[in-house]
Amino acid sequence: MLKCEQLFPCRVPARRNDSLATIYVITPTYYRHTQMAELLRLSYTLLLVPNVHWIIVEDANIKTGRVTNLISRLEEVHKFRTITQLHARTPPEFKLKAGEPSWARPKGLWQRNAAIEWLRKSSSSIDSNGVVYFADDDNTYDLRVFEEMRNTLRVSIWPVALAGGLLVERPIVDDSAHGGKVVAFNSLWQPARPYPIDMAGFAVSVRHLLERTNAKFTPTKIGYMESLFLQQLISSWDELEPKADRCTKVYVWHTQTKSPQLHEERKLAKPSFSDLEW
Ligand code: UGA
Ligand code: MN
Numbered sequence: 036m037l038k039c040e041q042l043f044p045c046r047v048p049a050r051r052n053d054s055l056a057t058i059y060v061i062t063p064t065y066y067r068h069t070q071m072a073e074l075l076r077l078s079y080t081l082l083l084v085p086n087v088h089w090i091i092v093e094d095a096n097i098k099t100g101r102v103t104n105l106i107s108r109l110e111e112v113h114k115f116r117t118i119t120q121l122h123a124r125t126p127p128e129f130k131l132k133a134g135e136p137s138w139a140r141p142k143g144l145w146q147r148n149a150a151i152e153w154l155r156k157s158s159s160s161i162d163s164n165g166v167v168y169f170a171d172d173d174n175t176y177d178l179r180v181f182e183e184m185r186n187t188l189r190v191s192i193w194p195v196a197l198a199g200g201l202l203v204e205r206p207i208v209d210d211s212a213h214g215g216k217v218v219a220f221n222s223l224w225q226p227a228r229p230y231p232i233d234m235a236g237f238a239v240s241v242r243h244l245l246e247r248t249n250a251k252f253t254p255t256k257i258g259y260m261e262s263l264f265l266q267q268l269i270s271s272w273d274e275l276e277p278k279a280d281r282c283t284k285v286y287v288w289h290t291q292t293k294s295p296q297l298h299e300e301r302k303l304a305k306p307s308f309s310d311l312e313w
Pocket of ligand 2 (some may be wrong): 290
């Protein structure tokens, strides 16, 4: 098999740099027709980020072959340094039912909690100066977001594009305070949320998270999952560390992939994928 360097001589993956804190990127994922496309796209982004430990948590009873094979390729061909594959199934009563709007149920909650538990169990071997980021499989990440979050002391925060019904949902930062302080949010959707920001808009330091031994995601009313989690980590906006040039830059997009229309598929005598490997 050709090595990545032979195929793409100028595009070797980001290498480990011992002076940089590790970013633990936690990605819940579940089977649907676009799953492998989402994971592939995200994995190629993460390959360009030094010192990333990717924790993929499948919403499934077992680790699936699809994801296991992708991880093997990333490790063997692309030399992706560290990937941990976990699985945790969403209880059936919390799964989205046919006809329900996509926001009716909490998504990725049990998977993120499984990853947090893994971090707790692995506390003696992980980078205590590291950072935890909850990166959903369908968002779009500018590489700069990872460098912004890398020196998070407790909880850092930045704008998220295409979230909360706005082009950019963002904290408003008062420049007069040293380093800037979050004094407001521009959010209009569920504006009473204590921390009205999407999951993609914050990171927490490993030390700070692990010191709060009970911190986890809990089912709650629509839109409050992030807030309830952050309330276990800090007690006011004052403690947030604004990043991305005092929250004036967009480095992450809450993109959502359209579910494909496969209505012609059932007309085929043999499914289009029956003799394909993927
Ligand atoms: C928004 C937020 O961006 C999510 O972080 C949040 O979990 C979600 O709302 C919510 O409130 O539950 P949205 O785009 O609607 O996100 O959610 P998805 O991207 O569909 O799901 C979030 C993550 O959970 C994804 O990584 C997805 O692969 C995973 N997921 C989704 C599962 O593991 N199981 C599911 O049944 C659905
Ligand atoms: Mn999403």
